Amino acid sequence: MEPDGPHSDESADVVVVGAGSCGSVLAGRLSEDPNRRVLLVESGPGHRIPSEYPPELVDAGVLPVGPDSRWVWPYPVNLTSERSGWIARGRVLGGSGAVNGGYFVRAQVDDFEHWPASWSFDDVLPSYRSIESDADFSGPWHGTDGPIPVHREPRDRWHPVTTAFAEVALAAGHPEDRDKNAPGSHGVGPVPLNIRNGVRVGPASAYLLPNLGRPNLTVRSGATVTRVLFDGTRVTGLDIVTDSGRHTIRASTVVLTAGAVATPHLLMLSGVGDARHLRGLGIEVVADLPAVGSDFSDHPEVVLPYRYRRPVSRTSRMPALQVTLNTDDIEMRPYTASFGDLVPGSGIGRPCLGVVLMKPHSRGEIRLVSADPGDPPSVSYRYLESADDRDVLRSAVTHAADLMRTGAMSDLVDPDGVDTSDEWLSEHLGTSLHLSGSCRMGSDTATSVVDDRCRVHGVDGLFIVDTSIFPAIPSRGPHATAVMVAERASTLLQLSS
Numbered sequence: 390m391e392p393d394g395p396h397s398d399e400s401a402d403v404v405v406v407g408a409g410s411c412g413s414v415l416a417g418r419l420s421e422d423p424n425r426r427v428l429l430v431e432s433g434p435g436h437r438i439p440s441e442y443p444p445e446l447v448d449a450g451v452l453p454v455g456p457d458s459r460w461v462w463p464y465p466v467n468l469t470s471e472r473s474g475w476i477a478r479g480r481v482l483g484g485s486g487a488v489n490g491g492y493f494v495r496a497q498v499d500d501f502e503h504w505p506a507s508w509s510f511d512d513v514l515p516s517y518r519s520i521e522s523d524a525d526f527s528g529p530w531h532g533t534d535g536p537i538p539v540h541r542e543p544r545d546r547w548h549p550v551t552t553a554f555a556e557v558a559l560a561a562g563h564p565e566d567r568d569k570n571a572p573g574s575h576g577v578g579p580v581p582l583n584i585r586n587g588v589r590v591g592p593a594s595a596y597l598l599p600n601l602g603r604p605n606l607t608v609r610s611g612a613t614v615t616r617v618l619f620d621g622t623r624v625t626g627l628d629i630v631t632d633s634g635r636h637t638i639r640a641s642t643v644v645l646t647a648g649a650v651a652t653p654h655l656l657m658l659s660g661v662g663d664a665r666h667l668r669g670l671g672i673e674v675v676a677d678l679p680a681v682g683s684d685f686s687d688h689p690e691v692v693l694p695y696r697y698r699r700p701v702s703r704t705s706r707m708p709a710l711q712v713t714l715n716t717d718d719i720e721m722r723p724y725t726a727s728f729g730d731l732v733p734g735s736g737i738g739r740p741c742l743g744v745v746l747m748k749p750h751s752r753g754e755i756r757l758v759s760a761d762p763g764d765p766p767s768v769s770y771r772y773l774e775s776a777d778d779r780d781v782l783r784s785a786v787t788h789a790a791d792l793m794r795t796g797a798m799s800d801l802v803d804p805d806g807v808d809t810s811d812e813w814l815s816e817h818l819g820t821s822l823h824l825s826g827s828c829r830m831g832s833d834t835a836t837s838v839v840d841d842r843c844r845v846h847g848v849d850g851l852f853i854v855d856t857s858i859f860p861a862i863p864s865r866g867p868h869a870t871a872v873m874v875a876e877r878a879s880t881l882l883q884l885s886s
């Protein structure tokens with residue numbers, strides 16, 4: 390890994406921007422060709438070997454994204470017109486995949502109906518298989534020799550709330566869902582996790598660290614890209630800022646993997662976006678693509694707080710989630726600890742059951758507030774603007790409260806004043822941090838930003854490979870799909886070298 394500061398030979402065949410979940414996979418795969426020089430640029434700190442990782446990045450039992458975290462970008466957001474807050478995105482080698490909850494569940498078959506024809510479930514299944522080593526299942530749906538270890542927690546390691554929740558969900562008639570990574574999965578069952586022996590194994594540890602010795606792979610950490618440079622519509626390089634100042638990297642091929650907030654931010658700063666919006670801020674337009682930053686989606690989550698009726702204990706490094714209940718458009722999450730314990734410093738002390746809308750209709754928008762790269766963009770979620778979203782969440786919250794008041798759950802927990810008014814929902818509303826679709830893949834340049842080979846429309850030499858290109862948010866957490874997309878993109882990108 391290169392130290393921060395100016396570099397004598399700042400050029401490469403391909404520059405990958407952002408060593409997060411997708412960037413780690415892509416740089417790992419692209420550098421398998423010894424004739425291709427790959428430069429991976431990451432804003433956050435880098436680590437060479439797993440033992441250099443600080444303990445909180447390794448421990449799968451915590452999400453180190455609280456207000457004092459050194460490993461995140463905090464973005465101010467508006468969840469609704471009345472609710473503001475902030476969201477965290479990973480800013481470290483491994484990105485959000487190095488700080489996340491370790492839930493590693495595939496999208497469902499019908500999620501791919503919203504994707505271009507060349508990204509059907511049958512097309513992507515080989516990539517889902519090749520990213521994983523599933524310790525519990527093999528056969529046609531599963532991989533057994535990929536870089537990411539996947540397992541489900543056995544019952545004898547379940548937290549009391551996991552056991553009680555699974556029991557009442559089954560008693561209420563929900564089917565048992567033994568394998569959430571099989572097509573058609575629904576019901577209550579164990580969550581596939583990319584965790585081994587309590588250690589989070591994200592894309593950086595699986596794809597990048599083992600390959601840092603390759604002479605054709607350079608990782609430049611502590612370097613923030615501020616602009617993509619163009620000659621006309623052809624990419625010529627990047628501006629970066631490090632501790633030692635501003636530098637330019639020359640490159641004819643750039644892949645943005647900066648994540649679903651930073652990628653549209655960077656595009657707009659570079660003149661790629663809605664022309665009227667950019668001109669209003671004095672930015673010269675390179676390509677008029679109104680879909681940059683528009684109509685993104687995420688999973689709104691309402692949390693139902695409760696008190697334990699008796700003391701319960703959680704073993705160290707226990708994952709945040711061991712089972713979920715998935716119905717058509719809802720996921721229920723019996724967290725194994727309060728957010729105060731899961732996210733050190735967050736101060737949110739009560740244990741809770743999460744009720745999450747997995748197929749939301751409401752769409753959000755990311756826009757620049759200024760042309761200064763140091764100003765975070767505005768992120769408006771517009772959650773619950775759709776009446777359908779409010780209705781589905783309301784009835785799911787009612788069902789979740791009923792589950793908490795029956796059988797083993799009522800013996801264990803005392804729900805705290807659950808109600809389904811708009812005010813109560815809004816007060817208990819949060820987000821799953823699954824932001825997707827802010828630079829969607831498609832063929833129409835009015836509604837999409839990249840084609841089905843991840844090329845940015847209207848410019849040459851620029852690609853995007855991260856969750857911003859998802860045409861719609863999957864009805865499961867996005868991490869497994871992000872890794873799959875990067876794995877598949879590494880074979881699809883038509884690079885100049």
Ligand SMILES: Cc1cc2nc3c(=O)[nH]c(=O)nc-3n(C[C@H](O)[C@H](O)[C@H](O)COP(=O)(O)OP(=O)(O)OC[C@H]3O[C@@H](n4cnc5c(N)ncnc54)[C@H](O)[C@@H]3O)c2cc1C
Binds near residue numbers: 411482613823867
């Ligand atoms: C706290 C948290 C918990 C989550 N839990 C789960 C979960 O359990 N399961 C699940 O399925 N999903 C989860 N997610 C979502 C999932 O982790 C992300 O969707 C996924 O990791 C995104 O991958 P990405 O490659 O698109 O972006 P990221 O992994 O965020 O990577 C982007 C990288 O680009 C870098 N970068 C950004 N801007 C620049 C710049 N200008 N210059 C240089 N580098 C830059 C960032 O520092 C970062 O390293 C969680 C997310 C968070 C934040």
